[in-house]
Amino acid sequence: MTFRSAFSRFMASTALLGGVTIPSSLAQQTEDGTQVRLPSVLTTAQRVEENAQAVPISITTLADDKLETLKAGGADIRFLSARVPSVIAESSFGRAFPRFYIRGFGNTDFDLNATQPVALVYDDIPYENPILKGYPVFDIAAIEVLRGPQGTLFGRNSPAGIIKFDSVRPSQDTSGYVKGSFATYDTAELEGAIGGAITDQLSGRLSVIHQTRSDYVDNGFTGEQDAYEGFQTTAARAQLLFEGPKDFTALLNLHGLSNEGSARLFRAGILTQGQRGLNRDFDRNTVYFDGGAGNPFTQDSAGINLRLEKTFGEGWAATYLYGRETTETFSRGDIDGGFGAVFLDDPQSPGPEFGPGFIAFPSQSSGSVDDLVQQTHELRLSYDQGGRLRGQAGVFLFDEDVQITSQSFNTLAPGQPVNGRATRSQASNSIGLFASVSAELTARLTVSAGARYTEDDKDFSVERSLSPFGAGPLGPIEDSVGDDQISFDFSATYALGDTTTVYGRIAQGYRGPSVQGRLVFGNTVSVADSETVLSYEAGIKSDLIADRLRLNASLFQFEVSDQQLTVVGGQDNTVKLLNGDKGKAYGFELDVEAAPTEHLRLTAGMSYNKTEIQDASLLSPGCGAPCTVLDPVARTDGNGNPLYSINGNAFPNAPEWIANVTARYTIPFENGDLYAFTDWAYKGDTNFFLYESTEYFQQGYWEGGLRVGFAWTDGLDLSVFGRNITGTDALTGGIDFTSLTGFVNEPTIWGVEVRRDF
Numbered sequence: 089m090t091f092r093s094a095f096s097r098f099m100a101s102t103a104l105l106g107g108v109t110i111p112s113s114l115a116q117q118t119e120d121g122t123q124v125r126l127p128s129v130l131t132t133a134q135r136v137e138e139n140a141q142a143v144p145i146s147i148t149t150l151a152d153d154k155l156e157t158l159k160a161g162g163a164d165i166r167f168l169s170a171r172v173p174s175v176i177a178e179s180s181f182g183r184a185f186p187r188f189y190i191r192g193f194g195n196t197d198f199d200l201n202a203t204q205p206v207a208l209v210y211d212d213i214p215y216e217n218p219i220l221k222g223y224p225v226f227d228i229a230a231i232e233v234l235r236g237p238q239g240t241l242f243g244r245n246s247p248a249g250i251i252k253f254d255s256v257r258p259s260q261d262t263s264g265y266v267k268g269s270f271a272t273y274d275t276a277e278l279e280g281a282i283g284g285a286i287t288d289q290l291s292g293r294l295s296v297i298h299q300t301r302s303d304y305v306d307n308g309f310t311g312e313q314d315a316y317e318g319f320q321t322t323a324a325r326a327q328l329l330f331e332g333p334k335d336f337t338a339l340l341n342l343h344g345l346s347n348e349g350s351a352r353l354f355r356a357g358i359l360t361q362g363q364r365g366l367n368r369d370f371d372r373n374t375v376y377f378d379g380g381a382g383n384p385f386t387q388d389s390a391g392i393n394l395r396l397e398k399t400f401g402e403g404w405a406a407t408y409l410y411g412r413e414t415t416e417t418f419s420r421g422d423i424d425g426g427f428g429a430v431f432l433d434d435p436q437s438p439g440p441e442f443g444p445g446f447i448a449f450p451s452q453s454s455g456s457v458d459d460l461v462q463q464t465h466e467l468r469l470s471y472d473q474g475g476r477l478r479g480q481a482g483v484f485l486f487d488e489d490v491q492i493t494s495q496s497f498n499t500l501a502p503g504q505p506v507n508g509r510a511t512r513s514q515a516s517n518s519i520g521l522f523a524s525v526s527a528e529l530t531a532r533l534t535v536s537a538g539a540r541y542t543e544d545d546k547d548f549s550v551e552r553s554l555s556p557f558g559a560g561p562l563g564p565i566e567d568s569v570g571d572d573q574i575s576f577d578f579s580a581t582y583a584l585g586d587t588t589t590v591y592g593r594i595a596q597g598y599r600g601p602s603v604q605g606r607l608v609f610g611n612t613v614s615v616a617d618s619e620t621v622l623s624y625e626a627g628i629k630s631d632l633i634a635d636r637l638r639l640n641a642s643l644f645q646f647e648v649s650d651q652q653l654t655v656v657g658g659q660d661n662t663v664k665l666l667n668g669d670k671g672k673a674y675g676f677e678l679d680v681e682a683a684p685t686e687h688l689r690l691t692a693g694m695s696y697n698k699t700e701i702q703d704a705s706l707l708s709p710g711c712g713a714p715c716t717v718l719d720p721v722a723r724t725d726g727n728g729n730p731l732y733s734i735n736g737n738a739f740p741n742a743p744e745w746i747a748n749v750t751a752r753y754t755i756p757f758e759n760g761d762l763y764a765f766t767d768w769a770y771k772g773d774t775n776f777f778l779y780e781s782t783e784y785f786q787q788g789y790w791e792g793g794l795r796v797g798f799a800w801t802d803g804l805d806l807s808v809f810g811r812n813i814t815g816t817d818a819l820t821g822g823i824d825f826t827s828l829t830g831f832v833n834e835p836t837i838w839g840v841e842v843r844r845d846f
Contacts, residue, residue, distance in 0.1 A: 124686050125635035131232055132254070134526070134536075135241050135480060136472060141629045144536065144579035144591035145238075146642040146677055148172045148693065151230040154750060157765050157795045159225055161811045161837035162275045162299045162319070167225075168251070170746050170769040170791075172233045173677040173695035175251075178741060178820050180831065181419060182352040183319060184222035184387055190235050190249035191644065192673055192699040192742030193621070196777075197654040199663050200417075200457050200492045201514045201548075203602050205621075207238070207246030210253045211341055213393050213411035213464060214244035216488060216516075219457055220389065220413055223345060224323045227281040227295035229254045235677065236623050236644065237597025239575045240524045240538025244464075244486065247597030247621040247648075257339065258293040258329040260285040264846055269809075271839025273317075274302035289332055295325045305353065309376040309427045316375065316383055319349030335399035340392075347387040351380070351419040352831055356426030357444025359783045359819075359828035361714050366817055369444060372835055376444055378427035379452030379499040380420060389415040403473030407482075409466040420454035422499075425829035429500075446714055448826045450499035451661065453508075453608070460490040479525035486518040494608045496556045510563075510607040512550035518600070519543050532583040538576060544600030544618075545570040552607035562607055569601040571618040588630040597621045602652055604663050616652040616665035638681040645674040651701070653778060658709040659729050661825040669703035671739060687754045694747045699739040701778075707731040708778040711824035716782040734778050741821075743772035745788065760800040768792045776822050783828055786819040791833070803845035811837040 129149050131140040140147050150158070150172070158167045165186050169177035176189040180198050187194055188206040195204045200219060207214050208221045215221050225231070234250040242250060262284030269277045276299070283293030303318035325343040332338070358370040377383070391413040399405045428442030429449045468482030496508035524538030551563035577595035584590060598620050605613035627642035648671035655664040675697040682690045709725070710717040710732055719732040738744075747770040754763040772788040775781075792814055797807025815836045823829040 124683055126631070126638050126681055126683050132252075134524075135468075135470070136478070141589060141631060141638075141640075142581065144581045144593050144627075146235040146625060146627060146640075146644070148233045148679055149230050153752065153765060154691070154767070155225075155228065155231060157767060157793060157809065160269065160793075160795070160809045160841065161271045161839055162277055162301055163811065163834070165222055165225055168231070170771040171748050171767070173679060173693040173746055173748070174235055174675070174697055175233055176741060176743065176746070176771065179222075180352055180821050181219075182350065182385055183321065184347065184385070184417065184419075185218045186221050187218065187741070188221075188251060189739075189741055190233070191646070191675065191695075192697040192739045193248035193646075193648070193671075194739075194741060195652065195654060196656055196740050197604070197663060197665075198656060199604055199606065200455055201490055201512070201604070202654075203599060205246065205248035205597075205599050205619075207242070207244050207250045208253070209242060209244075209250055211255050211393055212395065212409055213391075213413070214242065214486075215413065216244065216462060216486070217415075217460060217490065219387070219415055219417050219460065220462070222347075222387075223343075223389070224297050224299070224321060225253065226279050226297035226323065227256050227293075227325065229256045235642070236593065236625055236646070237575070237577065237595040237621055239542075239595075239597055240522050240540045240577055241480075244484070244518075245520070245540070245542055245575065245598050245600070247599050247619070255295070255325060255327070255341070256281065256283070256293065258283045258291040258327050260291050265843060267841060267843035269839050269841035271809075272835070272837045273304045274300070275837060275839065276300050283327075286328075289330060291329045291331075293327045296323070298322045301349075303350070304373060306374045307377050308374045309378055316350045316353055319347070321349075322346045335401075337397045339395040341394075343391050343393075345387065345389040347385070349385055351383045351385040351421040353383065354421065354423055354425035354823050354829050354831055356424060356447060356827045356829045358830050358832075359445075359822070361828065362716055362782055364782055364785055365787060366819060366830075366832070370817060370832075372817065372832070376426050377422040379450065379497060379504060380422035381504065383421050385419045387415060387417040389413070403471050403475075403478075405470050405472075407466075407468045407470065409464070409468075411462070411464040413460075413462045415457055415460045418454065418456040421452070423451040423453055423823060424449070424826045425823060426827060432500075445828055448712065451826050452497040452499045452504065454495045454497075456493045458491040458493055460488070462486075462488045476528035477525070479523070481523035482521075484518075484520040484522065486516070486520075488514075488516040490514050494606060496608050498556070507554065508552075508556035508608040509554040510550060510552040512548065512605060512607075514549075514603070515547045517545045534581045536577075536579045536581075540575045541572070542575065542598060542600070543570070543572040546601065546603060548603040548605070548613070550605040550607050550613060556608065559611075562611060565605060565607070565613050567603050567605075567613055567615060569603050569615055571600055573598040573618065573620065575620075587632060587635075588628065590628050591626065593623075593625040595623045595625075597623070599652065602665055604665050606663050610660060610662040614663075614665040617650050617667050619648055619650045619652045619667070621646050621648045636683045638679075640679040641676065643676045647672050653701070653706075655708055655778060657712070657777075657823060657825040659712045659825065660709070661712065666706065666708075668701050668706050671699065671701055673697060673699040673739070675744075687756070689752045691750045692748070695745070697742060697744055697746070699742045701734055701737050701739065704733075704735045706734055708734045710779050711777075711781065711784070712826055713824050713828050715784060715824060715828060718780045718782065732779050737778065737780055738775060740777055741774060743774045743788065745772035746770065760798055762798050763796070765795045766793065771818075776819075777824060784822040784824060784830075789816050789818050790814070791816050797841075805843040805845075806841075808840050809838070813838075
């Protein structure tokens, strides 16, 4: 599909949705005589609270019952995948280390010091390392997805976009809730919060979540029943808000996380050479592991945020933000996903010596973040007197130190001892200077412009003390990378009338250089230079039919220069960074919300993302497993292995089509409401690696959810819910260096939940 045809589809879809009418025969007033209308959506996407319909950014917000339903049943942060236009989330690390993609732009790198072009901002603090990004979602006021480069208003460059989480803040009003649920596989969740006044000037809020699931996956190789896929996650947040004299406020946020359970289950034999999709041998409840020592995963994290605000009068204010995040994480797994190896095959043996499927060699490894400390400072001065001009400027400081250990194990030896070990450390420092101004030129036209100067430096060191292949110690190998860039954005918003706004935006984003070196399995360190992205976007935001239909649509095109790409796994089971000459993408997004009647609420979202790597000289190794690579062979490497041209391929993990639909219907009674809520999400055809293959590919599929309950007027709510209610089994990623191994989506979950608000 060309950009012209995508534009045609965009205009047709917009016209179709814009022409939706609600029959006048449907009730247009509530029972108390007020007008049926959609509530306004407030956003802080531009660091001030304003109506999202007036912001020149493609935004989707999740809140209230929709958010609560999507994360039911012990879900982790990956529940966002395909639930928002142009957003995908996946992980080869299980309930931690999520990898997010916005408009197809992300990073498949699984290493523990990887960087990502999508930023997660939690209570105004950017979480840089992916291992921090799996923090549970609880007691959240709203989640906002800001698509496209964001760099001149938030503390960290984010060339693909931002996913922003805002916790419910303390207030002088007493409020809270408690809820509990029990579901399939003994999945249990207890969550609650309480907040209110401590003194006339001090208020507080305490929030807690505890999620558990029993092991339910058997090990068919050892005969152990219920060996894997359990978890126990506990997180808490304590906040104190001081509202002092002379317009001074201070908000302290203390939070922590304990997470343990099974690491990601890699499943050998669920793919068949020359075929697409999961094969008939796939059994969600059984794996065949000879390693992993229980596939353990543990994580302990803690953090502190401090926000100080002072208003000086005449529209001037100063804000200081401090954040400190720490974590220690360990994960060990059976990476080949099966048992034995082909070279062990003995014709005299009564049973198979390897499987399921073809296992070229055993692979069992662990990765640990021995220590990670991230510290950020942001000082911002803003001006907003409610007139035609507002602006802000500030400085942002980022500092991160991380120490990582990688190990491999001899699966075939008694006791499965460590046979490979490497340690690496990275110190990252960044400074950013940013400014943004917005001016209302006329009653209808507002223009905004921003700029940011960023300087990044990284010092990397890696050393191998033991090699699984008999090679000697190596290193330390050290490398230092750095860069400085100026990024910018410019936008214009024009009100066509009281209910419709159009906008245009040009933005340049930047991601600093990256460095990787996994010396357990290799001997080299790779570096990727900085990448920059130039994005063009135009959109329309409308509140139609007396605020009963909200239609937002955006059309975008962007180009990534020196795109950072990652070869993961492959023939030599390592991570190698590459720079592609260009990456190009275009597409559109639609967000629709409707209130046909007082008791019916509908939402729909859709996106099209066409991505393409453009570099005629860029080559990638293929899979070490017996897969079917569809790209042309350009040449061979020094060991005679083929190298494939990936010019023209789509970005990895970048489906062209994403769609979602929700519907909520309520039937009022004297003492409350009976309600039903359903949600459906579609993730389009997805290729998982830089090269294209028949096997490591998932065709598009739908997943659905359902909640039915009764909400009493006194705040009690009792419901039953289901996630993945049609039992869809789908591949979400693969391991390609030894066997046709993959990992899959979440199972069907049915449960019951009770909640009480007070």
